[in-house]
Amino acid sequence: MTPDVQASPNDPLRDAVNLADLEALGRAALDRNALEYYASGANDENTLRENRAAFTRARLRPRVLVDVSGVDTGTSVLGLRLSSPIGIAPSAFHGLAHPDAERATARAALAGGSVMTLSTFSNTPIETVGADAQGRFWFQLYLLRDRDLSRSILDRAHAAGARALVFTVDAPFLGRREANERHRFALPAHLSAPNVASRAELAQVETDSGSQLANYFQNLVDKTFTWHDLDWLRGQTPLPIILKGVLTAEDAVLAAEHGCHVWVSNHGGRQLDTAISSFEALPEIVDAVAGRCEIYLDGGVTRGTDVLKAVALGARAVFLGRAALWGLAAAGQPGVERTLELLQDEFRLAMALCGAARVGDLTPALVRL
């Protein structure tokens, strides 16, 4: 995909015809520190590339002569109505992209009838984002070694109106994003992570070797947590729990048995390099779970046909990581709104051209892997 931005002096956002155009705008707005943090995958970035490639390899088997005069892209996740099966994945530090940070993302999700997942490591306090999102948000938890702090974060998320807890399970340690190591990624002095630590604590992080972020993360998160501890987590929050970072049928079955929903993800290729693409992992997970819980997917979603393929194969919704960040960097709230709008329009057209008038009409028969 070659980004082809013909930026008019008036409205580059409106001139963007696809997410690649928005990515070019977003990238151009970032300094090296932020750009490398957003763009990088782990090690050789095989999984990062494979997330895209897997979508492209899958072929569609469209049906014809169906009345598609009124295509409806609407669906729901855990009972929350969405204008289309497209949400926003959690990502840390939106303040690197835009001064409005997570507030811009939350307002865009609200305006677009979507849902935003707020990272534990946001630059904006949970309560502020919750007020902006008006219930259109889920909260992502990194379990901290400090269980009291984790508990208070969970209480705050619930009180702020989060509708689900997304518990990230693929990052007991951060993967090695080598550009960040090489150039010693650091959070700029004007940003903090108010849900978890003060700026002073952040400033004390050892930066002599590698990325400040990896060291900081390493000290904070709990690496002992297992399936046995999930009951403890369940006791800490009344919210439905979604396990984010599941890539196998085995773990998906355990998740369902523990009463959790499943978010198929390899963390955007940022954790274990050469891990399977999320799209390729999806079918065995759908099969194994057999309708016991909802299944979501992220990783490499940039086209309406990607959304269609994932939903046809059993994902309830897909989530955007970097794509939302590029929109945010390009123009704040309107940039994220444009990202959602372009992708939803592509999805609607793809449905029509596949002969599907309702999201419920999307079935595995539409996709040849």
Ligand SMILES: Cc1cc2nc3c(=O)[nH]c(=O)nc-3n(C[C@H](O)[C@H](O)[C@H](O)COP(=O)(O)O)c2cc1C
């Ligand atoms: C810059 C960046 C920061 C991220 N931070 C988090 C995070 O705080 N918590 C989390 O669970 N996942 C995090 N992720 C992973 C995303 O939620 C998501 O799994 C991934 O970005 C999806 O792939 P995509 O970028 O190709 O859409 C982050 C991803 C990126 C790119």
Ligand SMILES: CCCCC(=O)C(=O)O
């Ligand atoms: C300290 C925040 C870690 C965010 C994360 O999950 C990522 O960078 O992929």
